[in-house]
Amino acid sequence: MGLFVALGIGAVAWLSLGVGGVRYGDATGLSLEAAFDDIGGLKVRAPVVISGVKVGQVKSIRLDDMLRARVQIDLDRGIELPEDTFAAIRTAGLLGDQFIRLEPGGSEVMLEDGETIGFTQNALALESLIDRFVTDMGSDDSKGGR
Secondary structure: OHHHHHHHHHHHHHHHHHHHOOOOOOOOOOEEEEEEOOOOOOOOOOEEEEOOEEEEEEEEEEEOOOOOEEEEEEEOOOOOOEOOOEEEEEEOOOOOOEEEEEEOOOOOOEOOOOOEEOEEEOOOOHHHHHHHHHHHHHHHHHHHOO
């Protein structure tokens, strides 16, 4: 009976670590960085996807000397990306978690381990869109009344 309980606890622990995105050892492939002015709610261990397929995760987030967010991503082994790859922070659903979407370019020169992705797009801030919409509506109302 004790053996079955121990196996059950081990299975739950293994599944919890797998769902949480924890990696074991040095099984990572390509490690890249990308600089963003605004990362929104992006968090460490957020997925990195290409064409909707998870190919890695966010390893760390820090500020650089220019006060920009530097995001380090780890990609799975065997992934090669052209040097003109585009990285964008996207949101899953309307108010869901954020992730990084990579769009490979057409260059024949590949990014090397530790290099920086040069083309990035910041997170879309819902608050700024609402502010812009309300401001634009207010200015349109005042013009239309004259």
